[in-house]
Amino acid sequence: MYMQQLIDKLGREKISQxxxxxxxxxxxxxxxxxxxxxVVCFPESAEDVAEILKIASESLVPVTPFGAGSGxxxxxxxxxxxxxxxxxxxxxxxxxxPEDMRVTVQAGVTRLQLNEQVNASGLMFSVDPGADAMIGxxxxxNASGTTAVRYGAMRDQLLNLEVVLADGRIxxxxxxxxxxxxxxxxxxxxxxSEGTLGIITEITLKLHGIPEYNMMxxxxxxxxxxxxxxxxxxxxxxxxxxxxxxxxxxxISMINRHSGENFPVKHSxxxxxxxxxxxxxxxxxxxxxxxxxxxxxxxxxxxxxxxxKQIWKARKDLNYAIACQEGIKxxxxxxxxxxxxxxxxxxxxRTRMDASGLNGAIWGHVGDGNFHTSIMYxxxxxxxxxxAEQTNDAIVLKAIEAGGTCTGEHGVGLGKxxxxxxxxxxxxxxxxxxxxxxxxxxxxNPGKIFMDE
Amino acid sequence: MYMQQLIDKLGREKISQxxxxxxxxxxxxxxxxxxxxxVVCFPESAEDVAEILKIASESLVPVTPFGAGSGxxxxxxxxxxxxxxxxxxxxxxxxxxPEDMRVTVQAGVTRLQLNEQVNASGLMFSVDPGADAMIGxxxxxNASGTTAVRYGAMRDQLLNLEVVLADGRIxxxxxxxxxxxxxxxxxxxxxxSEGTLGIITEITLKLHGIPEYNMMxxxxxxxxxxxxxxxxxxxxxxxxxxxxxxxxxxxISMINRHSGENFPVKHSxxxxxxxxxxxxxxxxxxxxxxxxxxxxxxxxxxxxxxxxKQIWKARKDLNYAIACQEGIKxxxxxxxxxxxxxxxxxxxxRTRMDASGLNGAIWGHVGDGNFHTSIMYxxxxxxxxxxAEQTNDAIVLKAIEAGGTCTGEHGVGLGKxxxxxxxxxxxxxxxxxxxxxxxxxxxxNPGKIFMDE
Numbered sequence: 001m002y003m004q005q006l007i008d009k010l011g012r013e014k015i016s017q018x019x020x021x022x023x024x025x026x027x028x029x030x031x032x033x034x035x036x037x038x039v040v041c042f043p044e045s046a047e048d049v050a051e052i053l054k055i056a057s058e059s060l061v062p063v064t065p066f067g068a069g070s071g072x073x074x075x076x077x078x079x080x081x082x083x084x085x086x087x088x089x090x091x092x093x094x095x096x097x098p099e100d101m102r103v104t105v106q107a108g109v110t111r112l113q114l115n116e117q118v119n120a121s122g123l124m125f126s127v128d129p130g131a132d133a134m135i136g137x138x139x140x141x142n143a144s145g146t147t148a149v150r151y152g153a154m155r156d157q158l159l160n161l162e163v164v165l166a167d168g169r170i171x172x173x174x175x176x177x178x179x180x181x182x183x184x185x186x187x188x189x190x191x192x193s194e195g196t197l198g199i200i201t202e203i204t205l206k207l208h209g210i211p212e213y214n215m216m217x218x219x220x221x222x223x224x225x226x227x228x229x230x231x232x233x234x235x236x237x238x239x240x241x242x243x244x245x246x247x248x249x250x251x252i253s254m255i256n257r258h259s260g261e262n263f264p265v266k267h268s269x270x271x272x273x274x275x276x277x278x279x280x281x282x283x284x285x286x287x288x289x290x291x292x293x294x295x296x297x298x299x300x301x302x303x304x305x306x307x308x309k310q311i312w313k314a315r316k317d318l319n320y321a322i323a324c325q326e327g328i329k330x331x332x333x334x335x336x337x338x339x340x341x342x343x344x345x346x347x348x349x350r351t352r353m354d355a356s357g358l359n360g361a362i363w364g365h366v367g368d369g370n371f372h373t374s375i376m377y378x379x380x381x382x383x384x385x386x387x388a389e390q391t392n393d394a395i396v397l398k399a400i401e402a403g404g405t406c407t408g409e410h411g412v413g414l415g416k417x418x419x420x421x422x423x424x425x426x427x428x429x430x431x432x433x434x435x436x437x438x439x440x441x442x443x444x445n446p447g448k449i450f451m452d453e
Numbered sequence: 454m455y456m457q458q459l460i461d462k463l464g465r466e467k468i469s470q471x472x473x474x475x476x477x478x479x480x481x482x483x484x485x486x487x488x489x490x491x492v493v494c495f496p497e498s499a500e501d502v503a504e505i506l507k508i509a510s511e512s513l514v515p516v517t518p519f520g521a522g523s524g525x526x527x528x529x530x531x532x533x534x535x536x537x538x539x540x541x542x543x544x545x546x547x548x549x550x551p552e553d554m555r556v557t558v559q560a561g562v563t564r565l566q567l568n569e570q571v572n573a574s575g576l577m578f579s580v581d582p583g584a585d586a587m588i589g590x591x592x593x594x595n596a597s598g599t600t601a602v603r604y605g606a607m608r609d610q611l612l613n614l615e616v617v618l619a620d621g622r623i624x625x626x627x628x629x630x631x632x633x634x635x636x637x638x639x640x641x642x643x644x645x646s647e648g649t650l651g652i653i654t655e656i657t658l659k660l661h662g663i664p665e666y667n668m669m670x671x672x673x674x675x676x677x678x679x680x681x682x683x684x685x686x687x688x689x690x691x692x693x694x695x696x697x698x699x700x701x702x703x704x705i706s707m708i709n710r711h712s713g714e715n716f717p718v719k720h721s722x723x724x725x726x727x728x729x730x731x732x733x734x735x736x737x738x739x740x741x742x743x744x745x746x747x748x749x750x751x752x753x754x755x756x757x758x759x760x761x762k763q764i765w766k767a768r769k770d771l772n773y774a775i776a777c778q779e780g781i782k783x784x785x786x787x788x789x790x791x792x793x794x795x796x797x798x799x800x801x802x803r804t805r806m807d808a809s810g811l812n813g814a815i816w817g818h819v820g821d822g823n824f825h826t827s828i829m830y831x832x833x834x835x836x837x838x839x840x841a842e843q844t845n846d847a848i849v850l851k852a853i854e855a856g857g858t859c860t861g862e863h864g865v866g867l868g869k870x871x872x873x874x875x876x877x878x879x880x881x882x883x884x885x886x887x888x889x890x891x892x893x894x895x896x897x898n899p900g901k902i903f904m905d906e
Contacts, residue, residue: 097791097793099682099685099689099792099793100685100791100792100793100822101688101689102791122689141634142632142633142634142638143634144632144634148632152609152632153632153634155638155641156605156609165883169879170879171878171879171880171883172877172878172880173880175789175853175856175857175858175876176790176791176855176856176857177789177790177791177821177822177823177856177857177858177861178789178791178792178821178822178823179595179597179601179605179606179789179821179823179858179861179862180595180789180858180860180861181594181595181596181597181606181645181858181860181861181862181863181864181865182645182858182859182860182864182865182869182872182873182876182877183645183865183873183876183877183880183881183884183902184642184645184646184650184884184887185595185608185641185642185644185645186880186883186884187641188608188638188640188641188642189637189638189641189642191638192634192635192636192637192638193637197637208691209688209689209690209691211691229552232552232553235554235662236552236554236575236662237662238661238662238664238728238729275691276691276735278735279732279735282729282731282732336628336630336631336632336633337629337630338550338553338555338629338630338631339552339553339631340550340552340553368630368631368632369553369630369631370630370631370632400628402629403628403629403630404628404629404630405628405630405632405633405634405635406635407633407634407635408630408632408633408634409632409634410634411634411635412634412635412636416635419635420635420636423628423635423636424625424635424636425624425625426622426623426624427624427625427626427636427639428636430618430624430639430891431636431637431639433890434637434890437886437887437890438883449636
C-alpha cells in the first residue's frame, strides 16, 4: 500500500527494493546487528522528504535516515524495518558566501566534498571525525573529532537547519546571522537528535580561514598524571593547538607490534599547531618549554611534510592496529570527562581492560576530555563478547559517575541507550516528552536513543 | 490563599509585599510599561524555587524571574502580576575548578562578582554585556556583547544548567564534560528561553585564560562599505580581535556634541587586541596594514592605560550621549545580519532615522554582524513615540528579510514578540508547542516571546 504511494509520489527512479541495496542500507560501521529495510528512497529535495514522511505518517511506517553509513553506534540501522532514506542525491552546495565565511549545503554533501569546494577560497570546514561523513549525519550525531579542541563540535558550526517534521512540514531553525537571542534554540535541539525528531535536509555552516602554516610535535611521559596535566597546561596558557591527542603506553606497544615500529612505549601526546608562521613557531617553542616543565621526554617537532607524517604515524597506525585483526571485533567507547579526571579514568579503563584478559586500546582528544576505548574480542570465543561489553559498561558508568558523558562524539544510537537514565536522570522524561511531541506516531528512527519508546 | 502557602512553605523572611519592593520589581531598564507584582519571593535554593512553582502551579499564579533588572526588552516585567522571584540570595559560587577552567554558580551571581572570584586564578568569564547582570539572567536571554566576536555568546559558555520545571521537578541539562552527543540538547533550549520553559537555578560555565597583554586601536573610514569590508577582512585573516566595534559617522557627531570632543566625524572602528605581548604586537601591525589597505584614516594604536582609555573614549561616551538627554527616551534595536550586509542595513537604518526627523545612533559589534540602533523620542511630544516605533519596525523587518534576526543579544521579551512570526515562520508553531509542553498551565513568565499564548 505505502509502497505504491511512494512510487506514485516520487517515481520509480527514487526508490529501490533491490536486495543488494537493502543489504547496503542494513548496517553501519558498528558491531550492532544489521536489519534489512523494506525499501530505500533516494530523495532529491526537501519536498521529496516531506512526501515520504507524509506517506510514512499515514501508514505508520518507520523512517530511518542514512548518510555515509560511517556511524559507530547503529543510528542508521533500520531496526524496525520500513523506509530508509539515503541522501546521496541531495549533495549540492546551495549557497557559498566566502566574505561571510558561510556555506549552505544539502544534507548529503560529504565533508571532503565540502572542503574541496571551499578550500580554493582560503576557507575550510573544521570538523574532522576521520570518516568522510555526510554533513547531515554529522549534524544528527553532533560529530566532532581531533580539531574540536580548537574549533568546537558540529553544534558550534551551525547557523541554520532546514528540517522536515514527521508530518511533512518544512521549517528552518535559525537565520544567517552569526548569533541570535530570538525564539527557542531549535538548531541546537535537532543537532544530535539522530533523526528522531525530524529529518535534516539543509545545513548552513560557519567556515574558518585555512591556517597558512602547520607544525606537528610529539612527546612522551612516564605517568598519565604528568601527561594530562601537561595537556591542561597547554589550554590554560591559551595555546590554540589545532589537535592534541593522547595515546596510552599499552596502546603504543600494540602499535609497535602491528607496524613493526619502535615508538617509545610511554604515554604519548601528539600535537598539531596551525596559524601564521611566526605564531606557530612561537607556540611550538612555548609548548616545548611547558611540556619539559611537566617532565616530558622524546620531544620532536617538525614542519616539513615527511617529518610531520613520521611524527603523526603512531596516531595514524593506531586505527589499523585495531581494525586489522582477523576475526577480531571491537566495542568502542568515547566517554568525555572533565580533563582533570583523565588520569583517574584512563587508569580505571586500563585496569579493567587488563583484568578482562582482552586487548584494549586507549587514545583520546585530551583537550576535550574525550577519550576512546576499544576493547577487542573474538566473537567465536564463548563469553568474550560479554566480557568486552561488561568492561565497556564499567568504563562508561565510571565516566558518568565522575560528571562526564557516555558519548563525546559518536552519539547514542543503539549502543548507549542503556546509559541514558544514569546520565540524564529526571531530564530523560523531558527528552521522551520532546520525542512524543515531535513524533507522535513514532515513525522517526524508532528504537534509537530511548530504551522503551 | 497561595500567599499563605508561600509564607508557610518559605517563611516570612523570604517574601515581601512591601510597596517599595513591589515597585522595584515592576520594571527593567527598557521603556516597556511597568507592572506591579503581587509578591516578591527571595528563594535561597532550588528547593525553594520548586516550592514556589508547586504552589504557583496549583493556584495558577504567574511566576516571573527577576535578575539584576538590567534587561532591555521587559523580560522581567510581571505583566500578568503574580509572583516575582528575585535571585539575589542565590549568589554563591558552588564549585570552582581552575584546572578544568570551569565554575558552577547559583543564578544570582553577577558577572563582576564571578570575575572577582576567578580572576585571581588567571581565569575570566568572557561575556560582557555592559551591565553587571546576573548569570541566570544572562543565560535566560543568551546575552553577549563586545567580546562575543572572540569567545561567543552565553550559549557557547555553558556546560550544564540546573533547571526547576513548572511542576517543581529539578533537572540537570548537561554534564561537566566539555562536549557531549548524548540525549537532546536541553542546555541550548533553556538558553534564551527567558524564564518561559523553566527557572534556571544553577549554571556550570567554561572559563578562559586572562590574556597577558592588551592593546587598543581606532581608525576611520569615508564609506561604510570600506569600513565593513575592512572588519570582515580582519576575521578572514584570522586575527583574534577581543573586541571590534563600529560607530557610524552621524553617531560620532552626536558624541562630539555631547562630550565636547572633536573626534573625526567618520565611520569608525574600535579594536581591542589581547594575548601574549609578541602576538598582540604582531596582530596590531597586521591589522594596521589591513585597515590601510582598505583606505582607513586616523589609525591610532596604544598599549598604555591612559592612551587606551582615550582611544576607546568615543565608544564609551556614546552610551552617555544617548542616555543623558532630559525627557528623551529611546527605542533600542539589536538586529544581527550577515556581516556583508552591514553596509546596506546600516545605510537603510540611517536613511530611515534621518527621514523620521528623530535623532538616532548606530553602533555595533561588527564582527558578529550585530548592530544597535537607538531612536530617541520625546514621549511628551505627540506622535514621536509612534514615529520612533515605526522606524524601528522598518529596520528590524529589513534585517529579517535579509536573512538576519530581530535580536542578536537582548532577547525577545515584550519588544520583539511582534517579529517572531516574520523571523521564525512555520517554526513558531513548534516553539509554541514546546512552551505548552513545558508549561501546560501557562504560569512561567506569561505574556513574553509569543503574542497570543
